[in-house]
Amino acid sequence: MQGAVARRRTLTKTDFLNLEIPFPPLDDQIRIAHLLSKVEGLISQRKEHLQQLDDLLKSVFLAMFGDPVRNEKGWKVGSLDSYGSFKNGLNFGKGESGVTVRYLGVGDFKSKAALDDFDSLGFIELNELPAADYFLHDGDLLFVRSNGNRELVGRCMAVYPGRERATYS
Structure with a gap:
């Protein structure tokens, strides 16, 4: 390390290139990769479930209220200002x-x-x-x-x- 002040110390290029980086044993690497693969699968499943829930929500809304454009349930239609007043x-x-x-x-x-x-x-x-x-x-x-x-x-x-x-x- 070089530099007089602790917060400004730097690592020389030579020291950096000579650093040894420990790797976990191959069995641990394989186990970690397997776990990460499982997590990826769970994330993908979760996204799929969220999409299914979104589709279900839309379906339930349509079953309860009908298509708001076609208004096949015959809901009373009016402008918001006929139900109250507007104020900034x-x-x-x-x-x-x-x-x-x-x-x-x-x-x-x-x-x-x-x-x-x-x-x-x-x-x-x-x-x-x-x-x-x-x-x-x-x-x-x-x-x-x-x-x-x-x-x-x-x-x-x-x-x-x-x-x-x-x-x-």
């Missing part, structure tokens, strides 16, 4: 202070379809309380309309804040 989330600045409110952000949609425990949500500081229609109510449906992460756009969540005062952004 709250915009707030970082320099605000005075009132603390719990809020639901786009990042909270990642793995949830419904939310009734608001303890995991963050807080925002605002100069004043938002208008009453910015507070969440039991049964509200929230949709991710736009986001830098395309995977989140279109996600939906039902919220049940109970007595918790929370808003959304």
Whole structure:
């Protein structure tokens, strides 16, 4: 090793080329290769099972609800605005202070379809309380309309804040 400082020491090319690298005995190598081959087979089986489950899920959906395009089950069809109102989330600045409110952000949609425990949500500081229609109510449906992460756009969540005062952004 060369170099005065431990973190800057280097290995010379000659020393590197003279390094002996131990190999496991041939029997161990064969056993390891056999195990890795089994693992590859299990991974392949797992992928196949996941595809079968995905196909089953689609099949069950079609059996329960029918093809949404053909609507052979005769489901009532309407636009979303006939069932409720649309409102963009709250915009707030970082320099605000005075009132603390719990809020639901786009990042909270990642793995949830419904939310009734608001303890995991963050807080925002605002100069004043938002208008009453910015507070969440039991049964509200929230949709991710736009986001830098395309995977989140279109996600939906039902919220049940109970007595918790929370808003959304």
